[in-house]
Amino acid sequence: xxxxxxxxxxxxxxxxxxxxGFMLYGSGPLSIMFxxxxxxxxxxxxxxxxxxxxxxxxxxxxxxxxxxxxxxxxYLTLPSFEDIRSFFYxxxxxxxxxxxxxxxxxxxxxxxxRSREMGIMRMYGARISDLLFLNTLEVFIISxxxxxxxxxxxxxxxxARALYIxxxxxxxxxxxxxxxxxxGGQTLFLVVIVEVAVSLVLLVFLLLKDIRDLARG
Amino acid sequence: xxxxxxxxxKHYSSxxxxxxxxxxxxxxxxxxxEGSSTLLFGPTGSGKTTLICLMxxxxxxxxxxxxxxxxxxxxxxxxxxxxxxxxxxxxxPQEALLIRDLTVFENILSPNAFYRGSIxxxxxxxxxxxxxxxxxxxxxxxxxxLSGGEIKKVMIARALLKNPRYLLADEPVSELDPDSADExxxxxxxxHKRGTALVIASHKSxxxxxxxxxxxxxxxxISDYQKGGEx
Numbered sequence: 001x002x003x004x005x006x007x008x009x010x011x012x013x014x015x016x017x018x019x020x021g022f023m024l025y026g027s028g029p030l031s032i033m034f035x036x037x038x039x040x041x042x043x044x045x046x047x048x049x050x051x052x053x054x055x056x057x058x059x060x061x062x063x064x065x066x067x068x069x070x071x072x073x074x075y076l077t078l079p080s081f082e083d084i085r086s087f088f089y090x091x092x093x094x095x096x097x098x099x100x101x102x103x104x105x106x107x108x109x110x111x112x113x114r115s116r117e118m119g120i121m122r123m124y125g126a127r128i129s130d131l132l133f134l135n136t137l138e139v140f141i142i143s144x145x146x147x148x149x150x151x152x153x154x155x156x157x158x159x160a161r162a163l164y165i166x167x168x169x170x171x172x173x174x175x176x177x178x179x180x181x182x183x184g185g186q187t188l189f190l191v192v193i194v195e196v197a198v199s200l201v202l203l204v205f206l207l208l209k210d211i212r213d214l215a216r217g
Numbered sequence: 218x219x220x221x222x223x224x225x226x227k228h229y230s231s232x233x234x235x236x237x238x239x240x241x242x243x244x245x246x247x248x249x250x251e252g253s254s255t256l257l258f259g260p261t262g263s264g265k266t267t268l269i270c271l272m273x274x275x276x277x278x279x280x281x282x283x284x285x286x287x288x289x290x291x292x293x294x295x296x297x298x299x300x301x302x303x304x305x306x307x308x309x310p311q312e313a314l315l316i317r318d319l320t321v322f323e324n325i326l327s328p329n330a331f332y333r334g335s336i337x338x339x340x341x342x343x344x345x346x347x348x349x350x351x352x353x354x355x356x357x358x359x360x361x362x363l364s365g366g367e368i369k370k371v372m373i374a375r376a377l378l379k380n381p382r383y384l385l386a387d388e389p390v391s392e393l394d395p396d397s398a399d400e401x402x403x404x405x406x407x408x409h410k411r412g413t414a415l416v417i418a419s420h421k422s423x424x425x426x427x428x429x430x431x432x433x434x435x436x437x438x439i440s441d442y443q444k445g446g447e448x
Binding site: 032033037047121124125126127129130 | 273275295296299300301302303304306308310314315316318319320323327328329330331334335336375
């Protein structure tokens with residue numbers, strides 16, 4: 001038999017149960033719980049590669065569509081660009097709708113396959129709000145990364161003049177660049193909101209069913 | 218204080234029975250005191266798992282009351298019961314319930330991550346438990362690479378990670394070979410010595426500690442009860 005030793009307050013090797021101050025939910029700092037959940041979110045993202053990559057790709061394309069729509073709103077305003085702008089809108093809005101439909105399907109599958117896992121966490125005391133927070137954090141990290149990468153590539157294409165925006169290059173000054181970055185930031189915010197909202201709605205829908213019974217197989 | 222079950226019944230709806238429901242438990246009265254040891258004994262389908270789930274507040278009774286340290290599961294909100302479970306309950310399920318995408322180590326830590334204590338402390342506890350259960354070599358393995366017995370050991374480590382006040386074990390050694398079963402039970406009894414109340418459900422007799430309460434279940438009812446210490 002292994003000898004019981006140690007002084008760690010939460011260690012199973014410590015027989016003094018009165019030391020379990022950390023066990024009082026809410027007694028410890030919130031930042032520690034946040035740190036633990038962040039660790040869990042990053043672990044899940046790393047391990048569930050397929051879901052993470054698909055979410056990333058969808059965020060990438062949504063950010064492309066949204067950013068191009070916003071760019072055309074700002075830089076293709078002259079009447080002579082009317083035809084181009086209409087074509088641009090048609091393509092990007094179709095792509096955006098397709099991406100959002102794909103996102104809904106993917107988020108539903110992703111969450112559905114995780115119902116067992118959520119049931120296990122519920123057995124160990126995770127509240128519904130904890131699960132919502134964990135899921136939101138995961139989707140936030142992935143969509144932020146995907147959206148950022150998407151916007152970065154568009155800006156790169158514009159900088160390399162592979163994507164030619166006449167007005168922008170005629171006024172290539174610092175305010176114009178800042179405006180582009182500002183538009184990128186707004187778009188990124190929208191991408192994150194769209195992805196998080198879709199996954200949250202579906203998760204709440206799933207949690208309304210009794211996940212605890214799902215955990216029992 | 219403790220876990221009290223007062224006249225609790227649980228039924229599930231079913232389209233396969235004439236009554237339209239299956240009575241999993243009927244009129245159960247049971248007390249689990251802090252630091253006590255209890256064996257729930259009965260054949261398959263007698264309601265042991267349902268009773269364990271009721272005790273942990275994982276499911277609510279259809280009628281009657283389940284009181285967990287003064288918290289009525291039927292009247293209290295989900296958050297309050299969840300917090301009680303998080304702070305006090307360690308649960309070893311009968312089925313192989315591991316998260317298939319996570320390693321053994323992550324599986325032990327992940328369900329316990331929703332609390333405000335340092336993850337470093339949990340890590341050291343996890344290492345200690347894995348060493349005790351002779352699973353140190355499998356720390357980075359995925360659940361699919363484990364045998365049924367090893368999965369059971371991982372679930373035992375996961376349940377004991379936070380030194381729970383109540384350990385609810387549903388067939389904890391059913392898939393273990395005799396030596397591993399003895400080791401696992403020895404570890405569980407060490408926790409019991411330090412104050413963890415044990416509730417073990419089993420369809421076969423187990424070497425329980427002296428003074429253990431014994432409840433025999435049959436067809437969802439307590440058919441026999443033997444208080445600890447009585448012959």
